[in-house]
Amino acid sequence: MRERGKAVENRLPESLAFADPALCRPLLDRLRRDLDRPLRFMEVCGTHTVAIFRSGLRSLLPKEIVHLSGPGCPVCVTHDREIAACLALAGREGTLLATFGDLMRVPGPGGASLKTAKAQGAEVEVVYSPLDALRLARQRPDRAVIFLGVGFETTAPAVAAAVIMARGEGLRNFSVLSLHKLVPPALETLLADGAPDIDAFLLPGHVSTILGLAPYRFLAERHGKPGVVGGFEPADILQALLLLLDMLRTGKTAVRNQYTRAVAPEGNPRAREILFSVFEPADALWRGLGEIPASGLVLREQYGDLDARRLFDLELPPGAGIPGCRCGDVLRGRLSPPGCPLFGSVCTPSAPVGPCMVSAEGGCAAFFTYSEQREGT
Amino acid sequence: MTSVVLLDHGSGGRASRRLIREVFMRHLSNPVLDTMDDAAHLELSGSLAMSTDSFTVDPPEFPGGDIGSLAVHGTVNDVAMLGARPRYLSCAFILEEGLPLDLLERIVRSMGQAARAAGVWVVTGDTKVVPRGAADKVFITTTGIGEILADPAPAGSRAAAGDAVLLSGTVGDHGLTILSRRAGLALDGPLASDSAPLHVMAASLATEVGDIHVLRDPTRGGLATTLNEIAEQSGVACEIREEAIPVRSCVASGCAVLGLDPLYLANEGKLLCILPEAKAAGALAVMRRSPYGAEAAVIGRILAPGDKAGAGRVILITRPGGRRLLGMLEGEQLPRIC
Numbered sequence A: 001m002r003e004r005g006k007a008v009e010n011r012l013p014e015s016l017a018f019a020d021p022a023l024c025r026p027l028l029d030r031l032r033r034d035l036d037r038p039l040r041f042m043e044v045c046g047t048h049t050v051a052i053f054r055s056g057l058r059s060l061l062p063k064e065i066v067h068l069s070g071p072g073c074p075v076c077v078t079h080d081r082e083i084a085a086c087l088a089l090a091g092r093e094g095t096l097l098a099t100f101g102d103l104m105r106v107p108g109p110g111g112a113s114l115k116t117a118k119a120q121g122a123e124v125e126v127v128y129s130p131l132d133a134l135r136l137a138r139q140r141p142d143r144a145v146i147f148l149g150v151g152f153e154t155t156a157p158a159v160a161a162a163v164i165m166a167r168g169e170g171l172r173n174f175s176v177l178s179l180h181k182l183v184p185p186a187l188e189t190l191l192a193d194g195a196p197d198i199d200a201f202l203l204p205g206h207v208s209t210i211l212g213l214a215p216y217r218f219l220a221e222r223h224g225k226p227g228v229v230g231g232f233e234p235a236d237i238l239q240a241l242l243l244l245l246d247m248l249r250t251g252k253t254a255v256r257n258q259y260t261r262a263v264a265p266e267g268n269p270r271a272r273e274i275l276f277s278v279f280e281p282a283d284a285l286w287r288g289l290g291e292i293p294a295s296g297l298v299l300r301e302q303y304g305d306l307d308a309r310r311l312f313d314l315e316l317p318p319g320a321g322i323p324g325c326r327c328g329d330v331l332r333g334r335l336s337p338p339g340c341p342l343f344g345s346v347c348t349p350s351a352p353v354g355p356c357m358v359s360a361e362g363g364c365a366a367f368f369t370y371s372e373q374r375e376g377t
Numbered sequence B: 001m002t003s004v005v006l007l008d009h010g011s012g013g014r015a016s017r018r019l020i021r022e023v024f025m026r027h028l029s030n031p032v033l034d035t036m037d038d039a040a041h042l043e044l045s046g047s048l049a050m051s052t053d054s055f056t057v058d059p060p061e062f063p064g065g066d067i068g069s070l071a072v073h074g075t076v077n078d079v080a081m082l083g084a085r086p087r088y089l090s091c092a093f094i095l096e097e098g099l100p101l102d103l104l105e106r107i108v109r110s111m112g113q114a115a116r117a118a119g120v121w122v123v124t125g126d127t128k129v130v131p132r133g134a135a136d137k138v139f140i141t142t143t144g145i146g147e148i149l150a151d152p153a154p155a156g157s158r159a160a161a162g163d164a165v166l167l168s169g170t171v172g173d174h175g176l177t178i179l180s181r182r183a184g185l186a187l188d189g190p191l192a193s194d195s196a197p198l199h200v201m202a203a204s205l206a207t208e209v210g211d212i213h214v215l216r217d218p219t220r221g222g223l224a225t226t227l228n229e230i231a232e233q234s235g236v237a238c239e240i241r242e243e244a245i246p247v248r249s250c251v252a253s254g255c256a257v258l259g260l261d262p263l264y265l266a267n268e269g270k271l272l273c274i275l276p277e278a279k280a281a282g283a284l285a286v287m288r289r290s291p292y293g294a295e296a297a298v299i300g301r302i303l304a305p306g307d308k309a310g311a312g313r314v315i316l317i318t319r320p321g322g323r324r325l326l327g328m329l330e331g332e333q334l335p336r337i338c
Helices: A021-034 A046-054 A082-090 A101-105 A115-121 A130-139 A156-169 A183-192 A205-211 A214-223 A232-252 A269-278 A301-304 A327-331 A363-370 B012-029 B067-081 B103-116 B173-182 B198-210 B222-236 B247-259 B277-287
Strands: A039-043 A064-068 A095-099 A122-126 A144-149 A173-176 A201-203 A227-229 A255-257 A279-286 A288-301 B050-054 B083-098 B121-130 B136-146 B163-167 B215-218 B238-241 B270-276 B295-302 B314-317 B323-325
Touching: A039 A232, A046 A183, A046 A205, A046 A232, A046 A363, A082 A095, A082 A173, A095 A130, A101 A115, A101 A122, A115 A122, A122 B163, A130 A144, A130 A156, A130 A173, A130 A214, A144 A156, A144 B083, A156 A173, A156 A269, A156 A279, A156 A301, A173 A301, A183 A205, A183 A214, A183 A288, A201 A205, A201 A214, A201 A232, A205 A214, A205 A269, A205 B198, A214 A227, A214 A255, A227 A232, A269 A279, A269 B163, A288 A301, A301 B270, A327 A363, A363 B323, B012 B103, B012 B121, B050 B067, B050 B083, B067 B103, B067 B136, B083 B103, B083 B198, B103 B121, B103 B136, B121 B323, B173 B247, B198 B215, B198 B277, B215 B222, B222 B238, B222 B270, B270 B277, B277 B295
Parallel strands: A039 A064, A039 A201, A095 A122, A095 A144, A144 A173, A201 A227, A227 A255, B083 B121, B238 B314
Antiparallel strands: A279 A288, B050 B136, B083 B136, B163 B270, B163 B295, B215 B270, B238 B295, B314 B323
């Protein structure tokens, strides 16, 4: 009756091969052996956050190695005022918002979210790709379909491609609210005060497939902090930590690539070309980091008719912030999630107060979900 | 007959009767249903198990099954998880106006086949038709009743220190199949739902092995959620070894691409069996004998009271040898943004 049993493959998928204890144990042993100093490393990618918790690596690393989650979760770094702008668009007559799922539950002013807006009648659809939003626009000519563009350099090229396609097709009811952010300027901001609490950076694998290594060189060259672009499996992360430690020990700080099977040193020039043909850098608001020059992406002038900000004459509403929420400090690596007075009591994944608890890739949600430790440090 | 469901088909008039006769009776016929009385006259004895479930799945047909077979397996399995032999099902259909009749017929035929294979009769039913948009194609609610074979019956509250935790096969197959179909994603490999009846396996465990403390099918929320429910209900801590959990290669790689965890994806043909460690080998042999249990494995144990893990918690020993909470998720898992 059913096709089953016959075709169980024997090949181990990459995700399991790189978690193999036979591969990980020697790396861990070397890390323990070579560790002659505390190593406080920050990752700036939500996938790394989750990978480090999920693999149980935190429980395996020597306690002198401290893992800090930086501003690498796209939903978490989206500013209150940007959420307020999304909600304002959702409230406009005739709009249909297309968004990645994580954004649905992020609380905006007064605790409203896209989810509550939807329950009250706003049209909001969860999509998996900007191309799904294009399809919605074709299917619903009676609605102004607005794609909420959230994410980093990895996500933005696909949005740019969707914009080009919309232009090519002459779709008149499609637009993008670009809230995209760029990773290197945020790192620059984190380092503005020298970031004495951060010894090294585990750099984002996905983002770097687009960017390559060059945009991070300033970490080593100007700030003396080593950085390694790392993959997401346990062996990748351990290997990246070894490279970071090695650079700290020898004093030869640089930006290096551990994730060579996915990241080319020059990144993906074609994707960048598409990205910057549609978008241009602009100042942007980051939760926890404030306004950072040239850290966001806006649609270029020639795509103005596909830019929701211009079409709907949208100003970012003033934001009051969330009382008591310390997501900003968590995103800067200044506070471990259980150190926030709201963590685990008022703020949980079921009733999140701040975005770091909303997104599955947020530092607080990951801590709450995976860590046996629930009290402040 | 017209080729789509019309509001007339739910009117109770001739169109309704035609639909019942030509689709439902044709595929679900049995001596009790065939009497066409207002209620089913049943012969049952002893302690009974009863369960109900509503099925709404988009798409209604998917690799490995469809909403019809799923509506039978889901309820048959729930009844079986009490160590009971499922006997009778009721089924209620809510049909969306405009539903293609050939799709409905395929679903009902599949339901009939699944019921025969599971040894249950659909003894009573109902059909309503709602205007287009008021339902998504077809919703099915089934209620099942069965006779309990085990005494005491397995229960979620009976997991005890020293018990072994057994799983009947791979996890994540159904959830990833549906999710990838719904999102229009083409994933590699022979991805298919695991929808299957588990009543024979469950009955063999209850009668041949005995002393089964917990039987449960990890459907919505997946293995992780079910383990957490059991740990909470029983007030025990549970330790699971990640490498012992069978996951099909195509599910593991599909999940890795999408940023999903197979331990939270739904299964429709798997069961968890918790029983004293000394009986684990016997239970494993019984599970592996079933066509749906070839990959059964011991995946963990119930910890002694006072273990540092703490009652109500599930600890995962990860593949590289680390330790973390295997918690419950807040809502549905969502594919990653980047």
